[in-house]
């Protein structure tokens with residue numbers, strides 16, 4: 001694991017964005033794994049500035065989102081399909097037909113998850129997976145006790161995750177109880193994983209993931225076994241290391 005600790009959250013966004021920009025400059029049709037949540041927003045804003053300035057072009061890049069809620073309409077403002085479109089695809093001027101989000105509304109969710117995995121394989125695998133980390137150590141929506149071998153599947157959200165994400169909804173009752181998420185096995189198959197975390201609220205999860213034992217109770221700890229994992233965090237998120 002390469003651990004990069006930076007003074008501010010803005011620098012986390014800039015440094016992580018530079019890794020992605022460097023990959024896409026070398027390989028314009030690179031396959032990206034996209035995270036939602038607030039952690040990667042600085043990365044996307046920084047990359048969007050590069051696109052505006054004509055420094056980088058995401059027109060040929062392919063992407064797969066990590067996860068999606070089950071039980072809210074596709075056009076809900078908090079569906080990850082909406083968030084990926086408004087925060088990533090549009091500002092980065094990506095080709096929307098090359099960007100996929102897991103289907104949380106499929107009649108046969110299991111078959112849709114299998115297709116999602118097959119699509120990733122057919123695209124040649126994920127070159128760079130962007131990750132945030134939940135305050136309980138989850139990555140994607142792989143909650144504590146998720147299998148390290150897991151692939152894209154339906155999961156129940158942990159109460160802690162529903163509480164954490166309630167800020168995006170009118171009330172806790174409106175937060176979905178289920179999701180579809182790439183598995184830990186899917187994430188570990190990416191050639192490079194780039195995890196970002198900011199703020200003191202993430203400090204314990206970051207310390208457990210980086211310095212604790214590798215345990216399914218802290219799903220992000222499996223990244224200790226990834227051959228190419230880069231962790232970019234600010235000083236507050238690093239404060240329990």
Ligand code: GLP
Pocket residue numbers: 035036037038039040066067131132133134135139140141161165
């Ligand atoms: C969310 C997402 C994760 C994200 C994590 C942290 O619910 N499913 O992909 O990394 O929880 O979210 P945030 O970045 O908003 O703290």
